[in-house]
Amino acid sequence: MSVPTLAICTECTALPDDRNYEGPTSPDSLFDEVMSGVSDSGPGEIPNFKHKHSSEAIIAYRKAPPIPGLFFDPELRLPAELADDVLKKIMDAYFQNENVNQIMLFGRAKDAATISADGQDVLGSSDDSGLPPFLQSLLVQLEKVLKPVLPHATYHLLFPPSSEPARARQAIINLxxxxxxxxxxxxxxxxxxDGIIGVSLxxxxxxxxxxxxxxTRVAVPKTAQNLDSGLAKDGQRGRWDLYLPERSVLVLSDEARYQxxxxxxxxxxDSVRDDExxxxxxxxxxxxxxxxxxFRWLLPGADVVGDEDV
Ligand SMILES: O=C(O)CCC(=O)C(=O)O
Ligand SMILES: [Fe+2]
Incomplete structure (x- = not known):
């Protein structure tokens, strides 16, 4: 079996002209319906001070919240040189037009077909055919820095061994x-x-x-109880705010990804402090x-751009 041909999609989305616009348009990110009660002001009404709305009374922490499947270490940062290089290349390649704020790219993780006879990976274990070289370098670096810090199963989810069938990977870049x-x-x-990696640049x-x-599978409502105290009915916090510094890496899996x-x-x-x-x-x-x-995995059969019914 040969490696599928390059599948780069530069499907750029322009800013929509409506009051619910919040930044990157992410039709590919949203749950089946947009959560209600999220945006209460248009782009011209940016809250510029700290405690305007009740939700803004929530203080963000630098330390990761105790959400199962969420992995984040504030000390773990990508090397500055690599991050600057990736940032510059992305800006040059995709964001010269100020109306563009989101781009989706697709690659396919290598499978056994890309392994040479002596068992060595021909492309490097994170070399996703179809993604531009700077994103492949980013993936290689992510694989390296995440290996020592993630549980084995999560690492395996994100960087499956080459013996497993090739899968389609999407990189979505938001500005x-x-x-x-x-x-x-x-x-x-x-x-x-399952298994999402987010990098901040x-x-x-x-x-x-x-x-x-x-x-109901809808977001926990914005009630005073949930937001002001951060506590849901069962006494557990229903909301956490996490500060993602520049060059940091976030992994969402399992409960953090689905629930x-x-x-x-x-x-x-943002108002930030170390922890509670x-x-x-x-x-x-x-x-x-x-x-x-x-970076996210496309489910089998979902690698058809724009097909919402898959
Ligand atoms: O900007 C981010 O870090 C999050 C982006 C995101 O959640 C998405 O595109 O689905
Ligand atoms: Fe998302």
Missing amino acids: YRPGEGISPHVDLLRRFG GSGCVMNFRRECEE WTHGIEKRLG DSVDGEEWMERDVRLSVT
């Missing part, structure tokens, strides 16, 4: 200007598999996580232009 965000969502269940920002109600939404509120900066017990005060972190690169 956020200060004040932009993305609605809380669960990445499409019928399109993407150029700027940090806070990502919020909300537990979904299992029965929690993730989103970014549209703000010009931190005695130090909050730090206000201004946002700059941020690029996120998210």
Whole structure:
């Protein structure tokens, strides 16, 4: 079996002209329906100060929240040289037009067909045919830095051995200007598999996580109880806000991928402290232009762009 031909898709999405716009348009990211009650202001009304809405009373932490399947180490950063190089190449290749803020690329992880007779990987174990070289380099680096820190099963999910059948991998790149965000969502269940890697480049920002109600599969409602105290009915926190610094790496799997939404509120900066017990005060972190690169597995048969019914 030969490696499938290159499948690069530069399907760029322009900014929509509606009041619910929050930043990158991510039809490919959203759960089957957009969560309600997320966006209450249009692009011209960016909340620029800290406690305007109840949701903004939530303080973000640098430490990872205790959500099963979420892996994040604030100390783990990509090498600056690699991150700068990837950022520059992405900007040059895809974001010269200021109306473009999202791009999707597709590759296919190698399978046994790309392994030479002596058992060595011909392409390198993260070499996803179809992705541009700088994203392949990023994947190789991610494979290296994540190996020592992830549980074996999660690492295996993200970087399966070459003995397993080749799978299609999507890289979605989102560009956020200060004040932009993305609605809380669960990445499409019928399109993407388990195991998502998110890389932040150029700027940090806070990502919020909300537990979904299992029965309804909609985001835990924005009630005072859930948001102001951060506690859901069962006494467990239904929301966590995590600061993702520039060059950091986030992994979502299992419960974190399926039972929690993730989103970014549209703000010009974020209030951050180390963790719940931190005695130090909050730090206000201004946002700059941020690029996120998210790698996800396409489910079998879902590698047809634009087919929402798969
Ligand atoms: O910008 C990010 O880090 C998140 C992007 C995201 O969630 C998505 O595209 O599905
Ligand atoms: Fe997402």
